[in-house]
Amino acid sequence: MILIAGASGQLGAAIREAASLRGIPFAAMDRDALDIADPREVARVCDSKLFDCIVNAAAYTAVDAAEDHPAEAYVANAFGPWRLAMSGIPLLHVSTDYVFDGRAREPYGEDAPARPVSVYGLSKRAGETALLEGGFRGAVVRTAWVYSLREGTKNFCRTIRRLAHEREEISVVADQRGAPTLAEDLADALLALYLKGEHLKPMHLLHFTNAGSTTWHGFAERIVELEGARCRVKPISTSEYPARAPRPAFSVLSLERIRALGIEPRSWEDALEDAFQRLKTHS
Numbered sequence: 185m186i187l188i189a190g191a192s193g194q195l196g197a198a199i200r201e202a203a204s205l206r207g208i209p210f211a212a213m214d215r216d217a218l219d220i221a222d223p224r225e226v227a228r229v230c231d232s233k234l235f236d237c238i239v240n241a242a243a244y245t246a247v248d249a250a251e252d253h254p255a256e257a258y259v260a261n262a263f264g265p266w267r268l269a270m271s272g273i274p275l276l277h278v279s280t281d282y283v284f285d286g287r288a289r290e291p292y293g294e295d296a297p298a299r300p301v302s303v304y305g306l307s308k309r310a311g312e313t314a315l316l317e318g319g320f321r322g323a324v325v326r327t328a329w330v331y332s333l334r335e336g337t338k339n340f341c342r343t344i345r346r347l348a349h350e351r352e353e354i355s356v357v358a359d360q361r362g363a364p365t366l367a368e369d370l371a372d373a374l375l376a377l378y379l380k381g382e383h384l385k386p387m388h389l390l391h392f393t394n395a396g397s398t399t400w401h402g403f404a405e406r407i408v409e410l411e412g413a414r415c416r417v418k419p420i421s422t423s424e425y426p427a428r429a430p431r432p433a434f435s436v437l438s439l440e441r442i443r444a445l446g447i448e449p450r451s452w453e454d455a456l457e458d459a460f461q462r463l464k465t466h467s
């Protein structure tokens with residue numbers, strides 16, 4: 185049975201659903217049921233010997249707020265995953281493209297040097313290092329630009345869908361490039377890794393995003409189009425949309441290693457279109 189930590193987040197909810205669909209037994213725990221940074225809670229939940237793998241979707245994800253709350257970010261993103269791994273249960277842990285500085289022009293391989301430019305990125309990198317150097321079993325799966333159309337989730341795609349109907353024009357950053365990734369596709373990939381036994385290997389790094397890349401502006405244009413809205417999407421530069429934490433200008437991740445495992449990410453365009461299609465079918 186797998187233990188899903190952070191089960192009420194956007195990825196956690198997608199993993200829950202994917203596990204149900206695949207008939208994989210799981211226990212889903214939100215922060216109230218399991219605070220991953222609380223050693224006593226981790227011991228209480230993990231000592232039960234019920235679980236053969238932990239899938240960790242719990243994290244402090246407020247990228248801008250992390251600049252002013254580094255302790256909270258490090259507790260959840262560095263200490264938390266280390267605590268989970270210390271239980272001795274193999275771990276599939278999710279990390280981020282924000283461990284890179286964004287100066288590359290080619291997709292980042294797993295072994296490219298990590299140089300985070302934000303507190304969030306630093307805290308996630310500290311989590312990676314604790315796992316990779318701790319002699320644990322499992323995988324650190326980096327991803328990027330995660331979104332879901334699921335009710336109750338907060339992400340770029342859902343914000344643009346709403347604004348597309350509220351505004352005549354929106355301004356969106358056109359000089360940051362990455363790979364929009366459907367939470368449901370990432371959830372599927374994590375469970376595929378579990379079924380392939382990837383969690384039993386010595387701790388290693390993998391990348392999973394949807395394939396291809398675009399800018400936030402390109403992503404927004406496609407969302408507005410699929411939404412059937414008339415809203416104009418104006419390209420702007422990062423300097424015109426100042427944020428508390430710097431973002432990497434380029435954070436496309438190489439997918440060669442995950443492909444070699446027989447997991448083929450579909451294109452971000454196909455994933456987005458499919459997500460809209462499924463939403464229509466279900467409403």
Ligand SMILES: NC(=O)c1ccc[n+]([C@@H]2O[C@H](COP(=O)([O-])OP(=O)(O)OC[C@H]3O[C@@H](n4cnc5c(N)ncnc54)[C@H](OP(=O)(O)O)[C@@H]3O)[C@@H](O)[C@H]2O)c1
Binds near residue numbers: 191195221244281330
């Ligand atoms: N979203 C993205 O674009 C993106 C990109 C790259 C990588 N990632 C990574 O993907 C993973 C999933 O992110 P997401 O988008 O699903 O984020 P999310 O929606 O913010 O979910 C994170 C969940 O973790 C919970 N959490 C925070 N601290 C915790 C703790 N100490 N113990 C237990 N649970 C805790 C949060 O609960 P509360 O809400 O109660 O705090 C929330 O339910 C994270 O590792 C993130 O770093 C995300």
